[in-house]
Amino acid sequence: MKFLLLILLFCFLVPTFCLTGKFWQFTDQHYDWIYKYKSEPHSGECRKGEGDAGFYGDYNCDIPWLTVASAIEEMSIIEPNVDFVINSGDTWPHATGSAEEKLQTIANVTNLIRKYFPNTPVFYSPGNHDFEPKHDCAPGANTWLAQMAQAISPILNTEQKKTYLQGGYYSQVIGGIRVVIMNTVLYYRSNKYTSSASGDLSNQYAWITSQIDEAYENDEKVLFVGHVPPGHAERFGFNNFHDQYTDPFMKVFEEHPHKEIILASLYGHLHSDSFRLTENAGPLLLSPSLTPWKNYHSSLGVPNNLGMGRLFSYDKQDQTLLKYEQYYADLQTCNENLKLKWQLEYDSSQEPFYMEDLSLISYEKLYIKMKNDEKMFSDYLNFNILKYKADSCDSDCRTRQFCAIKFLHTDDYDICKIIQDY
Template identity: 30%
Template structure:
C-alpha cells in the first residue's frame, strides 16, 4: 500500500515538474539613444517635431536617456527573474554621419550595456549588432574591426565562452547554450543589408553562412532546439521590399529552411514594428515562427508608434514559445502626466485567442487574417504600430493587406508579388460578382414592381 502511495506521489511530482518547465526571457531592441536629445536633438526630424519635445521622448525623435532607463526599470519590475535577455541592436541614434563618430557611439554602447547589467546583474544578455551600431552607419566589414573587438570586451561576461572569440572578432556572430539547454544562435545580418558597401552582395561575408550551416548541423546532431536572433530579419517588408541583397536573402532563408525543424523561434528588431512570420521547412510545412519586436525609440519612418518591449514565455526543455506579453508606453500620456507608466499592451494568447506561438497556431491565425476586415487583421495592424495615438493608424487597402498577408509565409520578393497579384485579382473578381448580383436583384425588384 505504502509503495502504491509513493508511486502515485512520484508520478504526480513528475507530471507537475513537466508542467512547470515554463521560463521567460525579455526581448528589447532599437534603443536608438540620443545623448543630444535635450540639447541639439540630433535625431529629431525637424519638419515634424512641434514647439516642444516631450520629457520622455517625441514621436519624431530617438530616445532620451530617461526613456531607456524607464524601460529597463519596467522590465525589472514586471519580471526580474528571466532566463536571459535578447537585445537586437540599433542602440545608436539616427544622425548624419558627420555629426557623430566611433567614440561618440562607443559611449552610447557602454552606457546601454551598463544599464542592462545593473538591472539584470546575474542574467546573460545575448546582444547582436544593429545597422546603426557601426560607424559609418551600416558599414560592417567581414573581418576584425574596432567595433567587434570593443563589443566583445563589453559583452564577454554574457557570452561567457572563449571559443566564440574568433568568430565574434571577425564577424560579430556567436552561439551559446542557455543553462536550460536551448541553443542561441546570434547572427550579424547587417552584412547582407543593402546599404553595406564593405561586402560582396553575392558572397558569404566572414563565412557566416558556412558557420550557420555547421552550427545548425551540430545542433541537429546533438538533438538541440535553437533560437535564432539578429537585428534584421530575412523576408519581405510591407513596402513591399527586402532589406537584404537578393542572393543573400535567399541563401539565408535556404539555410534556415533546411534546419527549420530544430528552430523553435527567431527574434529580430529593425522594423520598429510588432510583426511575425512563419517559415516553412523544405517539405513546405510551416515550421519555424519568426517574431519582430517593436522598438524602444519612438521614431519611425512611417506612421507614429509607441515604445514597446516584450516578455516571452517559453518551455525551457522543448523551447516551444507559449506566449508573448507585450508591454508599451503611451508616450503622449507619459509626457502629459510627467510619469512613464509602462503597461501591458496585450498577451498574444488573449488578443488572438491562440494556445501558443508554435508555427501551427500562428498558421491558423494567419488563415483567419485572409479577410482584411477580420478582427484579427485589425488587431494585428493596431499592435503593428504599438497601439498608436488615435486616428493615426494608416489605412490598409487591398494591396496593402495582400502584401502583408503574403509576407507572413513568403520570404522572396517575387513570390510575394505573385501571391499579391493573385489575391488582388481574386478580390476584384469577388467585388465584381457582388455588384453584378446587386444589379440583378435591383432589376428583378424593379420588374416585379412594374
Template identity: 25%
Template sequence: MRASLLILLLSVQLINSEDLACKSCKFVVSELEKIFEKDLVKECIQPLISFLCERFHIQTHNICKGITSTFKEEFLYVIKELISKPQHVCGLLLKDCDHEDNPLYSNWTIPIPGNKPQKNDRKPPKDTIGPTLRVLHITDLHIDLEYAVGTEVDCGEPMCCRWPKERSMKPLKSPAGYWGSVGNCDSPLWTVENMLKHASTKQGRIDYIVVAGDLESHADWEYSKEGHLETINILFPLFNKYFPRTPLYFSLGNHEGYPVDNVAPHSVPEKFQMTWLYDAMLKHFGRWLTVKDQNSFRYNACFSTLIAPKLRLISLNSILGDNMNFFLYLNQTDPDGTMTWFASELLQAEKRGEKVQILAHLPAGAGEMFEQWAINYYRLVNRFEDTIVGQFVGHTHKSQVYLTFEDPEDATSRPTSVSYSGPSATPYDGVNPGYRIYTIDGVRNNSTYKIIDFADYYLDLIEANANYSYKDMAPWKALYTSVKKEYNMASLEPEEWMKLVHKMPNDHQFMRRFEKNVYRRDLGPCDAGCVQDRVCQMVTSHHSKALCQSVRGNIEGDSSPSPPPRLSLPSLRSFLTKCPV
C-alpha cells in the first residue's frame, strides 16, 4: 500500500525474461517522460497508479483512490526526477539493466571517529545499592479518532473497528469492544488516556518519559496536515495532564510522515519539508529541550540533550533510513548528514565521559530499514559500546530485543549491545496494548546509568471488554514486574540475552512464555518455525543472513506466497494508449 513508487513499475519485475524486463522498464520510463513533457500527469499518472493498485489486488478501490490522492505531489516530484535518467530507474529495479551499479548512491559509509578505548570488563549495576531512575517507555500509540464500538473487527481491510465508507449487508461477525480489539484496529483515544492515567497514578515516581513515535492511526491513505496537527494537539496535552512535571522526549515515527513514511531531507524543495509538523510538536515538548536542541529538532527531527549529570539522550530520526521514504529514492547517502552528526555526538559524549541513551522509532534490523543506514548505525554502536547504555525503539508493536555483535556477520562473536522495542499502546497487529517502565542506575558519582531491570504492563482486551464499563479504570496489570526474574537472568547485559537465545530451541515451555510476553497474549505452543523466527529476529540488527545462520544453521524461510497476477507489456501498452501521448 505504501510502496506506490514501485507499484508504478511493478509489472517489469514480473516478467521472467531479464532482457524483456529491461526493455519493458525502458518503455515504461519513456512513456512517463512523454506524459510529463505534455503535462498529462493528472490524466494519466494518477489513473495508472490506481489501475495497478487494483489490478494487483493491493487494496480496495477506495483505498487505492486514497493512496493516489495522498501521495500525489510528493510521488510525482520523485518520479519526475527519476525518469530524467532511465538507466537510473531500471538499474535500481533490475539487475544488469544498463549496469547502474549504485543507482541510489546507496553504498555509503561514514568514517568511524576516534580510537575505541580498551574494552573494560562489564560490571552490571547492583540492584539495591544507590539511587535509581525510573523511565516510562511508550510507543506506537496509533490513536483512531474514528474508532466505533460495535463495528466489525474482522472487516477484511487494513483498518477496521470503524463505520464502513460504503453500506455493507454482511452480518456482524466480531463487534469492536469498548477498550479496543485485537486485529486490524487501532486504539480508541479513551484507552490511551486510561493507560496514561494508570501509569501516573499506580506506578509511583517516573523521572522521564521516552516516546518512540507513531501517534497516527494506520489509515494512512486518509492522512492530511490538518489530521496530523489534530492528533498532536490531542495527545501531547494528555501527557501534560497526567505528567505535568515529568520531562518527555520524543522520536519521530514513520506514521508521522506526510505522506506516511515520507520525511523530506533538505536536498529536496522546501515545500516538502516537515517544519510545520516539528514546530507543532515543539510547542508541546520543546520546554524540555534547550534552544539549540529545539533548532536541531526543527531541522531534521533529531536532538542530543543532557538529561542528567553525565547522561545524554540522543533522539535519532530513523525515518531518514526508511526504505519506504520516497525522497530517498533520489539519493540515500546520509540524508541531511544525520549519521555523521550522530557519530560526532557520540564522540563528544565519549570525550566528556558521558553515557548515552538512544531513542528512535525503527529498529536498525527492521525490514523497512535501508541496509547502509543499518550497518552504519551498527558500526557506531560497536565503536561506542562503552558509551551507549540504552537503546529504546518501537515500530514492531511487539516487545522485542535486538542484539549486536563484535563481528557484524557472526552471532557467535561477542555480543556488544542490546536495544529494546517496547510494547505498543495499539492492539494493531495481534497484540494487547502495553507500556514499560525501566529501572536504571541513578544519579551518583561514577554512575553506570545502565538498565538494571524493567517491568511490562498490559491490558487484556477480552477481559477488559467483558467486565469493565467506561466508568472504571481499565484492568491494566503487570505482565511481569521484573524481566530478570521472569527469565532468571543475572543482569541485562548482552551476554545474558544471548544465553536466552541459546536456550530457546531446547525449552518449549520457556519459549511459549517468551512469545506470550512478546505479544502480551498467549498464542499457544511455539513450533520450530516460530523458534527460528524469534532467534533470527533477536540476533539480526542489520540485514545479514549470516547472523541468523551462524546461530541456527541453515534456517529455511516461510513458504513462498502465490505469485501476483502478471501484467504483460501489451496490457500495459494498451492502458497507456488511453493517454494522448
C-alpha cells in the first residue's frame, strides 16, 4: 500500500514519467551459431580457416551468440520497464544450416528475449531468412508456418496462433495501441512461390483492413510491424517487393477511410536506418540491423556497425509516438578492445534532427530539411550505416536516397529517378 502511494505521489510530482510508455524494437540479428573467432571471412561466413574475424563479429560476416545475448541484456539494463518488445525478423544468418537448426535458432532468441523481459509481451515478425528455403514463403497455411508457430509458441496466445497459421500475421492491443504483425515476406522480390502470383495472398490485405476497422471502432491507434518494407532500397535502387504487389499493398493503408489512426509502420531487412513517406498513412520507419554484415553481392553494399536496438517513447493518453533512441556499438573498436560497448547513437528529438514527434508531418519536415541542408543530409547518411566509414554520396546516390524516401509507388519512383525531381 505504501509503495502504491509512493508511485502515485511520484506521478503527481513528475506526471510525464507516468504518462509516457516505451517499447523496444530490434531486428536482423542474423545469429550464426557456428561463428568462429579468428577464422577467415568467406562469402559472408566466419566459420573456418585462420584469419582476422573479430571477437564480436566481422563486417563481412554475421555475429556470434555472445553479441546477440549482450544486445538483449543491454536493452533490459537501459530500459527494462517497457510495454512490449518487437523482433522484426531475420534471426537466422546468411550462412547455411538445416531446417531444424533454423527453428531452434528462432526459438533460442525468442526465449532469450523472454528471459530478460519475463513479464513483457514479445512480438515476432518473420524475416525472409527465417523461412525454409530462405526467402520462400508460400501463401496460405503451410507446414513451415506451423513449425515457426511452434518455435515461437511461448509468445503466441490461442487466437494469435490461429491467424499466424493462416499467413504469418497476428495482432494484440496494448495500452490503446493495436500492434499488428504482418508477413511481408509474401511479397518479397526473391520469394519464388509468389513471383507470378497476384491478388490478396493469404487474405492479408483483408485482414489488415479489418484490423484498422476494429481499431477505429475501439478508439485505438495502430502500429504496423513487418520485415521487408515496400518501396525501393535507398542504397541499391531495386524494388523490395515483386512489382505487382507494391501498389496494391500500399493502397490497403493509403485508401483506408480511417488511415489517420495509423501511428507508423516499423520494418527492418535493409540493414539501414531510414524512413519512408506515405499518403497520410503514417511514416514507415526502417530500423538498422544488429548484424554488421556487408552485402558482398553488390558494389553498393556497405557494412554497418552493430545496431543494438531502438527504444521508442509514446504518449499513453493519445498514443502519439514521441521519439526513439537509437543504440549501437562500434564493431572495430569493440573487437580491438575485446570489450563490447553499447552506446546511444542519437535521439530523434535531439541534435541533429530535433523532431517534435514521430508523426508523418514531422518526417515530411525532416525530408525538406535534408533536401535543403547538406549537413543534415550528411548526418542522415552517417546514421544510415550506424557511423561506419561512409563513402561520398554522388548525384546518383542522392537521387536514390531521396526518391526512395518520398516515392513508395513504383511508377512515381521510376519517374523520380529519371527526372531527378524529388
